[in-house]
Amino acid sequence: MKEYKVISWSVGLANNNQRLEDTLNExxxxxxxxxxxxxxxxxxxxxxDKNR
Known part of the structure; x- marks a missing residue:
């Protein structure tokens, strides 16, 4: 079974490649x-995976 997460990246991440990359890596x-x-x-x- 899968679980999902949705985040908005317009606040604080738009036009900031390093913060976006850090967020994706985290x-x-x-x-x-x-x-x-x-x-x-x-x-x-x-x-x-929900049961990881």
């Missing part, structure tokens, strides 16, 4: 992987 260390990066809605959708 979620990656927690087992999340990006499944969608929506530029129009400024959101990132992550998924991971």
């Amino acid at each position: 979620y990656g260390r927690q087992g999340w992987r990006v499944v969608d990066l929506d530029h129009d809605r400024s959101r990132i959708v992550f998924e991971r």
Whole structure:
């Protein structure tokens, strides 16, 4: 079973590549992987196995 997390990256992450990269790496260390990066809605959708 999968679980999902959606974050908005427009606040504090837009036009700041280092903060965006740090955020993606932090979620990656927690087992999340990006499944969608929506530029129009400024959101990132992550998924991971719920029973990891």
